[in-house]
Amino acid sequence: MLSGPQPRGITADLRRKRAGRAKWRIGRVNLEVRQGISAWQQAAVLAAAVMVGLLICAAILVAAGVKPAALINEFVIETLTDPENFQSILFQAAPLIIVGLSASVAFRVRFWNLGIEGQMIWGAIGATFVSLHAIGPEITRLPLMALFAVAGGMVWIMVPTWLKQYLRVNEIISTLLLNYVAMNFLLHLVYGRWQDPKDAFPHSPQFASFERLPEVGWGVNSALLLGLLLTALTTWLVRSTRFGFYSKFVQDNDRMALAVGVPIGAVTLISVLVSGALSALAGFVIASAQEGRLTQSFYEGYGFSGILIAFLARNNPVAAMIVGFLVAVLFVSGRSLQVFYQIPFSMVQLIQATMVICVAGSEFLMRHRLHWVR
């Protein structure tokens, strides 16, 4: 069937096509993996990413009905210069800093602790248990509440740890699903046995005055001091101790760590327990300093914020403190948006997620160099 000239004709046709394409080709992008990047370039890329994120957030806010002129006023000037607002930011910062520390400690050993909210719930339940049963004299009540909170959080995080260690259950899913279990248990308590008999609302009876974290003057609550203290302790733990060195080893190269005899199991276990304890303390801080009782949705938004803070801070405790403070600014402005513009609090979550997406995307430019090849 096929005669001689036909295949040649096809080849010539193809050649012509290819030549035509070569002429009009716009080229393609080649990726080159960078060996290293200077701190300045890194900062520039990060700053650009943050700017893009802020612009997108501003656009979302304007679309939701905030006047462009009011944006800076609402977010920067009102919140930072007004002393009352500044106090509420400091007040709000404490639990955010603590959940940020919690996530960063766990992420350091590559344990995806997404169960921060569940651990917070168990922390608050532990603290409320002490309050309801009036355990111990008044002076030791607060430390005892903190202790029970820590115990609650540690027990709760042991479940996914154990499941991961022995049954190889992925901790991303188990910690997240256990949040829902903890939430339902909390509802069971506040709609059941622990319901306030005075007003029959779904929350526990009010804590006594000596069960609340006190003010220390200048409108600063001791919760913030607790947050700063925990930041210092965590910094010491990861910078100056053998445990901190090991955990960095496990994060960077766990096979190598295993080969040179780092006790990976113990390091992971300790990190995870510290993470659970910190989350539980955040729950205790909210119950004791902010709400003054166990409420049904006190934990909302903190789990994600902790993960976000740890991610943006690159698991560095001091950076987590700073980012925690910034997120507190966002939380307080979000509440005023709720009041003045009827914008739901989901806006805060959307803004946080947008920033994470922009910063995560910018890492691509830090790791790769783009080449245009024609």
Next chain:
Amino acid sequence: MLHFIINWLASTPAFAAPYALAALGLIISERAGVLSLGAEGFMLVGSLAGLGAELEFGGYPGMALIIAMAATAAVSLLFAVMVVTLRVNQVIAGLAIVFFCQGLTGLVGTMANWTNRAISGLHEIAIWPLSEIPVLGRILFTQDIVVFLVIPIFFIVNRVLSRSMVGLRLRAIGENPDAGDAAGISVSLYRFAAVVAGSAIVGLAGAYLSVGVVKVWIPNETGGRGWIAVALVIFSRWQPWRALAGALLFGCIEALIPRIAAAGIQVPQYFVAMTPYLATIAVMAWVGVSKLTWSNEPGALGQPYVREERR
């Protein structure tokens, strides 16, 4: 008792369908090597978009489902750009997408005033001669359109994945993108397409929840079902037919909850509400014990592909 069991089994498919659809969608993208933790977020987008379309355009549930799929596919483009183009860590990207979608749906749902507004939604269709069979007719042949649609969707997904050239290439880049790229398959294109197509089906699962089952929108409507679907995919070892079986199992468990309440059996309701989550963890633990766990896991699952880093 028989009445109880028939009612329970008859409501099972409606509870199983979202799990089945979400798991099928996830299998598509995970077989191409993209770990899709964003399922919870995509289901939320689907459920809000479906309900919004139903409210705004007035009672065409079929159109609402299609709009929901399109909306989810659009949001999944963001995820695809992150993991395929920008090579962001897929765990981080998935979590960010879930939180992004939670924020977005909470915001849009409230601002557009779609919260807590009831709709008529999907209706049950009785396939006439078959629906008259005494017990089976009520269980198998009196369901709504999406439940019936799950079966063709399952066969198409299964067929495309295991018996077509597209499916072969998709699985190839999920197992070994280096080899796939060397063989001339566009890794980016296939992953992009897999993410978008898979997310559209996940979105349908979410839309079915709001338009077909609950028939009202509340923030965080999916209540962790996306995460259960992610677990279900691991349980199913990335095999569509096993995912279908797992979905039926979870559908049975979830369908039991309202039945128990309706039968007037006194149990603490919040403990009953925990059962789907505890069952998921139990199933995951069983997978761990059975030691067959990772046998079918796509080789490159969760790993971004950069051609210039090819070895």
